[in-house]
Amino acid sequence: MKLFKEKKKESASLPSPKSKPLINDEAAQESADTFHVKPLNFSIKPTFKKIFGNMGLGEHPDEHKKKTDDRLVHFRRVSAAGVHESKRSTTLLQQLVRDFRNSLQSLGAEDVAESDLETWAILIFESMSASSRVFHSVHHVFDVSEGMSDPVPVLAAFFHDVIYYSIDGGLTPKQFNILSGIIQEDPGGVVRLRERFVLPGAQSRRHSGDHKSSMRDAQDQTDSLIDMIACIFDFKPGQVLNPFKGLNEFLSAACAVRCLRHYLPLKNLAAIAACIEATIPFRKPDEDGNTPPQLLYKQLKLANEKFEMEMTEVDVAMAVQDSCEIANRDLRNFAQASCASFLSNTWNLMHESNIDLRHTTVYSISYFAVALKKMCGFFQFLDATTLYASFKGVPSQRDVDLLTKKAQDNIDIACRYLQAKLLSISVLSALAELTGGDAPIALFLGDLPEKNHPVSPGIEDFIQPAKLCANVVVNDKVYRILEHGREGGDTKFDLQNSPLAAYLYGMLGEAGMDKCLEYAVCPMTPEDAKKLLDSLPREAVVYIAKPCAILAESRKAGLKAIIEEYSD
Numbered sequence: 001m002k003l004f005k006e007k008k009k010e011s012a013s014l015p016s017p018k019s020k021p022l023i024n025d026e027a028a029q030e031s032a033d034t035f036h037v038k039p040l041n042f043s044i045k046p047t048f049k050k051i052f053g054n055m056g057l058g059e060h061p062d063e064h065k066k067k068t069d070d071r072l073v074h075f076r077r078v079s080a081a082g083v084h085e086s087k088r089s090t091t092l093l094q095q096l097v098r099d100f101r102n103s104l105q106s107l108g109a110e111d112v113a114e115s116d117l118e119t120w121a122i123l124i125f126e127s128m129s130a131s132s133r134v135f136h137s138v139h140h141v142f143d144v145s146e147g148m149s150d151p152v153p154v155l156a157a158f159f160h161d162v163i164y165y166s167i168d169g170g171l172t173p174k175q176f177n178i179l180s181g182i183i184q185e186d187p188g189g190v191v192r193l194r195e196r197f198v199l200p201g202a203q204s205r206r207h208s209g210d211h212k213s214s215m216r217d218a219q220d221q222t223d224s225l226i227d228m229i230a231c232i233f234d235f236k237p238g239q240v241l242n243p244f245k246g247l248n249e250f251l252s253a254a255c256a257v258r259c260l261r262h263y264l265p266l267k268n269l270a271a272i273a274a275c276i277e278a279t280i281p282f283r284k285p286d287e288d289g290n291t292p293p294q295l296l297y298k299q300l301k302l303a304n305e306k307f308e309m310e311m312t313e314v315d316v317a318m319a320v321q322d323s324c325e326i327a328n329r330d331l332r333n334f335a336q337a338s339c340a341s342f343l344s345n346t347w348n349l350m351h352e353s354n355i356d357l358r359h360t361t362v363y364s365i366s367y368f369a370v371a372l373k374k375m376c377g378f379f380q381f382l383d384a385t386t387l388y389a390s391f392k393g394v395p396s397q398r399d400v401d402l403l404t405k406k407a408q409d410n411i412d413i414a415c416r417y418l419q420a421k422l423l424s425i426s427v428l429s430a431l432a433e434l435t436g437g438d439a440p441i442a443l444f445l446g447d448l449p450e451k452n453h454p455v456s457p458g459i460e461d462f463i464q465p466a467k468l469c470a471n472v473v474v475n476d477k478v479y480r481i482l483e484h485g486r487e488g489g490d491t492k493f494d495l496q497n498s499p500l501a502a503y504l505y506g507m508l509g510e511a512g513m514d515k516c517l518e519y520a521v522c523p524m525t526p527e528d529a530k531k532l533l534d535s536l537p538r539e540a541v542v543y544i545a546k547p548c549a550i551l552a553e554s555r556k557a558g559l560k561a562i563i564e565e566y567s568d
Contacts, residue, residue: 092138096121096158103151109263120158120259123174127162135348136161144329152268153322156275159256160326165191166243178255182226183241191247192240197226200258224307225261229253229273231303234295246280253277266309271319274300278323279330282386293320293391317392324389331387334407340481342410343417350375365429366438370522372422379415384408416478416510419517424501426520427536430529431548435558443552462547463499466506473509500544507540533566541566 145157181198241247446458482502549559
């Protein structure tokens, strides 16, 4: 892994700053939203709807999407293919520029250069449009910020996922320049904080041969703003940054404050950083029972005193409440009313975190099995009580409990769904192992559907869901999603529905699936493969092997031998 990665070719197609303006100033002024800064009244508590936007319990995600899109005027157009399409009235870059402008004006920033607004918008757009981003795309920024009126959390929402170090393969050239003097990469790809944070360009001045620059006091080159961010995150100089415990969030916060430092006072920058710190997910209380918001409050108070930010007690408390809002919005997918939609987003996350799955038809059966097994493990150990945060009654404990319960329901269904998928892929892995070894998944399942290409035969043409028997216990929601599919359409690496998994789950039921899963190991040896097939009903092995023998012609002889062995 490299700290500095090559700039991707896709970014070359973005408008250059010297081309025609990204927005029409008059149109922007007419449609610009007005932000109202929340009064510093400690008794005011945001409502459940304010904290979680339009994704409250019981609302279907399609309705959320409709309401989100309504913030922009839509009209209809006819594409070249004669298909009616809905078109937004602004581009994503335009909306970023406008929201940046409105937020900064609401915070009292004066004379904000249009070139800076454009630079920040393009930074976020390019960073979150990388080929590695599927769930954490630029649309996620608007999902999190949608409906918020307070400018600080809006700005935090824009930057909170701008850095995704391991997924993106390092930093882009623009990110690298912004974050200069903050981190270093050790052998093996380990990222750590520098012992001293220096201002961008300070190192080059030190080695430029300029005698006056080289003699400048080291204190003048220290970036105290990043010291402040480290204090808020409770990070120490030289500390190794864990990708699961704040690496991305710290660098995203550093990116935000370095971009905005010339326009906002320290207390606003600190509040933005605090909001981004709160998006570090899945954290339990510490050994003394302090929750992440309580620890953040402590660190923000410490930073306020140390760096003389002039925040009042109310300022600090409300900054932490804003951070809870951002953190809860960031994870509200877990509490979606529709579990099928939640699983669709889960599949997007799996696409992001597994490089081979981005190569749609060339990943192997065993690799997909490993990816599913990892995702199963994640959900099995995920504690729903760590998802949603509250501070001094905002949001209320009742609201947090409602969301936690819905999230737990979704997690439980996701576990069983993933286990059914894992079993089905493990059976394919067993058949492959016994007939020649691991192979591309397309060999046994067929091609994934592609736009503008004829549909070819696939496993779904041969496998029908098993008829449910009265003595077989299944979770109806799990079975329905397996049979009819996740919401949101097919992903690039997997079908929306899962006919093979639906067949096995319907035949085996909950208890039978658990028994067979004991033999679903990764990697799989021929001995493991035989044990797994032997754990299944014999008719199931034959039913699955027959279509595989049709699709995988080169394995026909081996698969026919398995069919004969397991036939009565």
